Amino acid sequence: MARSRYLPDRGLTARMVFTMFLLGLLFVVLGAVLIRYLGGLGLILIVGFLVAQWFFSDRVALFSMGGKEVSPQEAPELHAMIDRLCALADMPKPKVAIADSDVPNAFATGRSPKRAVVCATTGIMARLEPAELEGVLSHELSHVAHRDVTVMTIASFVGVLAGFLTRIALYSGMGSRRGNDNGAPVVLIITLVSVVVYALSFLLTRALSRYRELAADRAGAVLTGQPSALASALVKISGEMARIPSRDLRQAEPFNAFFFTPAVAPGFSLSTLFSTHPTIERRLEQLSKISTELGRPA
Amino acid sequence: MSWLDRALGRSKPAAPDLDQLFAVPDAALTLEAAVGVHPIGLGSVSFRAAEGGAFASLTKDVQELLDADDGPKVERSVDQFGYTWLLVRHQPDDMPGLVTDLHAINSTLQDNGFGPSLLCSLIGFRTPSDAKLGLVYLYKRGTFYPFAPTTDQQRDNALELQIRGQLANDLQVEPDLARWFPVWGAPGL
Numbered sequence: 001m002a003r004s005r006y007l008p009d010r011g012l013t014a015r016m017v018f019t020m021f022l023l024g025l026l027f028v029v030l031g032a033v034l035i036r037y038l039g040g041l042g043l044i045l046i047v048g049f050l051v052a053q054w055f056f057s058d059r060v061a062l063f064s065m066g067g068k069e070v071s072p073q074e075a076p077e078l079h080a081m082i083d084r085l086c087a088l089a090d091m092p093k094p095k096v097a098i099a100d101s102d103v104p105n106a107f108a109t110g111r112s113p114k115r116a117v118v119c120a121t122t123g124i125m126a127r128l129e130p131a132e133l134e135g136v137l138s139h140e141l142s143h144v145a146h147r148d149v150t151v152m153t154i155a156s157f158v159g160v161l162a163g164f165l166t167r168i169a170l171y172s173g174m175g176s177r178r179g180n181d182n183g184a185p186v187v188l189i190i191t192l193v194s195v196v197v198y199a200l201s202f203l204l205t206r207a208l209s210r211y212r213e214l215a216a217d218r219a220g221a222v223l224t225g226q227p228s229a230l231a232s233a234l235v236k237i238s239g240e241m242a243r244i245p246s247r248d249l250r251q252a253e254p255f256n257a258f259f260f261t262p263a264v265a266p267g268f269s270l271s272t273l274f275s276t277h278p279t280i281e282r283r284l285e286q287l288s289k290i291s292t293e294l295g296r297p298a
Numbered sequence: 299m300s301w302l303d304r305a306l307g308r309s310k311p312a313a314p315d316l317d318q319l320f321a322v323p324d325a326a327l328t329l330e331a332a333v334g335v336h337p338i339g340l341g342s343v344s345f346r347a348a349e350g351g352a353f354a355s356l357t358k359d360v361q362e363l364l365d366a367d368d369g370p371k372v373e374r375s376v377d378q379f380g381y382t383w384l385l386v387r388h389q390p391d392d393m394p395g396l397v398t399d400l401h402a403i404n405s406t407l408q409d410n411g412f413g414p415s416l417l418c419s420l421i422g423f424r425t426p427s428d429a430k431l432g433l434v435y436l437y438k439r440g441t442f443y444p445f446a447p448t449t450d451q452q453r454d455n456a457l458e459l460q461i462r463g464q465l466a467n468d469l470q471v472e473p474d475l476a477r478w479f480p481v482w483g484a485p486g487l
Contacts, residue, residue, distance in 0.1 A: 013306050020305075076451065083479035084379060088346060088417055090312035090438035093476050131380055146307040215307030222311055225348025225415055226380075295350030 009218060009286075016211045020155070023204050026197050027158045033193045034165075037186045049161050054111070057153040062109050067097040067119040078125070078137075082118060085138050089223050091145055094118050104128075104237050108140040109149055116144040128233055135230030136237075139220035146219070148212050155208050159201035165194040209276045217283055218290065225294060227287040234287075238280050311414030315440030316404045318470060322421060322433070323393040325442075325468035329423065332464050335431060339390040340422040342486035343403045345415045347382045353412060357382065360406045364399055375485055381417055385485040396421070404437070413437075420445075422486045429454065431461065432487045434478075441472035451482060 034042030072079040079096055086093045094108070094116035104123040110116035118140045125133060143149070169191040221227035277283075303309060329335040347353055357374075361384065364372045370387040377383060384403055388396040400419050407416060419435040432445040444461035446454040458478070462471050472478060481487075 009308075013308055016306055080479070081379060084346075084381065084417060087436055087438060087477065087479065088312070088414070089309075092474070130378070134380065142307075142309060145304070145309045147304050148307070151305065151307075212307055219307070219309045222414075225346055225353070225412075228349055291349060294348050295352055 009214075012211060012214055012218075016208065016215070019204050019208045019211065023155050023158060023201060023208070026201050026204070030158060030162055030193060030197045033190060037190060046161065049164070050157060053153060053157055053160060057111055057149060062097060062117055062119055065099045065101060065107070065119065065121070067099040067117070069095050069097045069117070077130075078120065081130070081134055081137055082141070085134070085141055085223065089138075089141060089145065091141065094141070094144055098122060098125075106136050106140050108143040110144070111150045111153065112147070113144055116149075118144065124237070127236060129229075131226060131229040132233035132236065134224055135220060135226060135233050138223045139216050139230060142216040142219035142223065143212070146212065146215060148216065151212065152205070152209060156201075156205045159198055159205055162194045162198035162201060165190060166198055169194065206276060210278045213277050214283065214286060217286060221287055221290050227290040227294070231284050231287040231291075234280060234283055312438040314404065314408060314413045314416045314437035316401060316408065316437070318440045318442070319397050319401055319404075319419065319435060321469050322397050322435075325433075325465055326393050326421075326423075328468050329461070329464055333460070334426040335423045335461070337390050337393055337396075338422045338424055339388045339392065339396065340385065340486040341388075341396045341400050342383045342385045342420050342484065343400055344377075344381050344383050344417040344420070344481075344484070345407060345412070346380065346417060347376075348412060348415055352410075353415075356407070356410050356412065357384075360384070360403050363406070364402065373485065377484070383485045418481070420481065420484050420486045425457065429457065430487050431457065432481065432484065433465075434481060436472060436477065439472060439477070440470060442469045443472045443478040445478070445481060445487075447480070447482060447487065451480075453480060 031042075031046055034045060036042075038045070070078070075096065075098060078098070082093060082096055092113050094110070094113065095118070097117050097119040099119055099121045101121040102123040103121055104127050106118070106120040106124055108116060108118050118137065120133070120137070124136065128136065169187055217230065221230050224230075326337050330337075347357065361372050361374060364384075364386065373385040373387075375383050375385070386396060386399045386403075388399070400421075404413075404416060404419070407413060416437040418437065421433045421435075423431040423433060425431055430447055432447075433442055434445050435442050442465065444458045444465070446457040446461070448454050465471050
């Protein structure tokens with residue numbers, strides 16, 4: 001095969017691996033504490049949570065946004081765009097859905113490429129030029145190719161479990177009287193470990209989510225060969241996102257992690273550390289780097 | 299793509315498979331003998347032009363290279379989805395020459411690192427009742443599928459499936475019907 005024009009981003013891969021490693025470490029710590037102090041019950045808790053989250057992860061975003069699957073006859077242009085992108089990327093075509101919402105956004109969901117759904121809102125289709133929409137769709141298809149729903153579901157598992165344990169402990173465990181003498185320390189230890197694990201895993205999953213976004217931007221821009229169209233879509237949408245009525249925003253915010261650009265309420269500033277998406281500057285910088293790589297003479 | 303590449307979010311652009319194109323002349327003979335479908339001497343290559351000067355000058359070079367002979371000029375057009383089509387004309391009976399030209403476009407793009415931009419190739423045919431039929435080659439899969447547009451965004455699926463049966467011995471036909479995407483109004487149909 002001829003050499004590729006695109007340079008891999010080793011730094012991004014290294015940061016991603018390190019974050020995943022730390023999350024795995026947290027999981028081992030929490031699991032060890034649970035099994036050490038709760039035995040079989042701890043094991044059941046872990047497995048039960050894993051299974052439940054696995055099945056819930058699939059279509060949550062689609063249902064909550066009111067996305068409806070559309071046939072090629074209903075949305076020929078959108079289908080044609082995705083057909084071509086899938087042929088370029090050599091990946092099976094996901095289902096295509098449209099959500100009737102003025103929030104200009106797009107998301108991919110479904111834990112395997114076979115079950116994947118790519119959804120665009122009517123707002124994004126009205127606002128973007130075809131080339132920009134294509135850039136957004138290739139970003140979402142890259143999420144599907146990278147299996148980001150699966151990766152983020154597994155990655156967030158530690159945090160969800162730790163958060164659940166913390167809550168249980170706060171509401172029931174600590175207040176109730178205990179029959180045996182070591183009851184209180186066990187609950188205390190599990191609570192403390194859960195709180196610490198929860199805080200750390202929160203930061204780590206957010207970091208991982210940002211890295212996955214950058215990876216999807218990169219893969220999407222490389223797929224179409226049009227990083228500037230994607231950059232232009234980003235600029236357009238991030239400007240529009242700040243001007244959206246807040247009723248829609250409250251509905252959309254819990255699902256930010258699945259979105260193309262997050263819906264953040266106006267005047268509400270998140271520090272970069274807590275954000276699911278990289279800053280727009282960071283994303284634009286990467287895209288302009290890819291654009292330069294493309295322009296080099298052969 | 300390996301599971302590790304997926305897990306690390308570093309998918310690589312899919313490389314094209316060009317060799318299968320040379321099986322087309324034989325398949326065309328089979329089609330003509332079996333169902334009377336004949337080539338019209340038109341073929342086209344579709345790719346997604348990358349931004350930047352490198353790609354623009356490259357496609358210009360390819361066009362000039364193919365225009366250097368005495369034959370008809372290569373026609374270039376951009377469809378509504380932003381894909382560039384280069385249309386090549388030959389005599390209807392010169393299928394090998396047509397395929398060689400198509401291959402020249404592909405290999406030039408690939409040699410310059412733009413292989414991942416190749417979308418598909420199309421070779422035009424007519425049925426005995428003068429209906430349009432395109433043979434579409436998917437570079438990333440190395441497979442073919444028939445595309446038979448009738449009027450107004452409708453496809454003649456029965457004809458397409460009939461042609462699939464005829465092609466099975468000569469060409470690798472795309473087994474996944476979901477990948478037989480329509481190319482309405484493509485040059486060369």
